[in-house]
Amino acid sequence: MRSVFFIILLLSACGTKTKAMPYAELTPTEKARIALDAKDFPTAITLYKEAVAANPADYESYRFLSAAYAEVGGFDILKAVSGSLGKASTSLIDSISAFLPADPTDDQIEAMHLATETLLSLPEEQRSNVHPEIPSASSGAQQLQFYQAAYSIIYLKK
Numbered sequence: 001m002r003s004v005f006f007i008i009l010l011l012s013a014c015g016t017k018t019k020a021m022p023y024a025e026l027t028p029t030e031k032a033r034i035a036l037d038a039k040d041f042p043t044a045i046t047l048y049k050e051a052v053a054a055n056p057a058d059y060e061s062y063r064f065l066s067a068a069y070a071e072v073g074g075f076d077i078l079k080a081v082s083g084s085l086g087k088a089s090t091s092l093i094d095s096i097s098a099f100l101p102a103d104p105t106d107d108q109i110e111a112m113h114l115a116t117e118t119l120l121s122l123p124e125e126q127r128s129n130v131h132p133e134i135p136s137a138s139s140g141a142q143q144l145q146f147y148q149a150a151y152s153i154i155y156l157k158k
């Protein structure tokens with residue numbers, strides 16, 4: 001008898017209305033990464049700037065903010081690194097030039113400048129090859145070197 005009552009109680013609790021809880025709201029950093037992946041750079045820049053302002057010690061947000069600026073400047077570091085940058089037949093300058101606009105606008109030059117300045121605003125140990133104890137420091141240093149080279153080249157093209 002008790003088991004029948006328990007089954008009836010369970011069935012009555014299974015109404016047609018959903019009792020599921022909604023997913024948690026995405027964090028600003030998650031929203032920024034989605035915008036960056038979708039190539040919505042203005043949104044990504046705004047959200048990463050907010051993330052940096054809210055948590056200045058979130059050094060990963062600086063690197064993604066810098067990447068968004070570089071994309072606005074016409075430089076996709078992932079394409080550059082996976083493209084011709086490793087080929088021995090071209091110079092580094094020629095390789096990076098291949099991934100930059102041929103006739104850059106002032107806005108693109110400024111975006112590359114902001115990409116570089118964003119990484120330079122990181123503490124030095126966060127963008128240095130001499131701190132192996134910091135997992136992302138050497139990749140931050142490489143990213144900065146690429147953006148500095150790209151900024152120089154795009155500036156000279158103008």
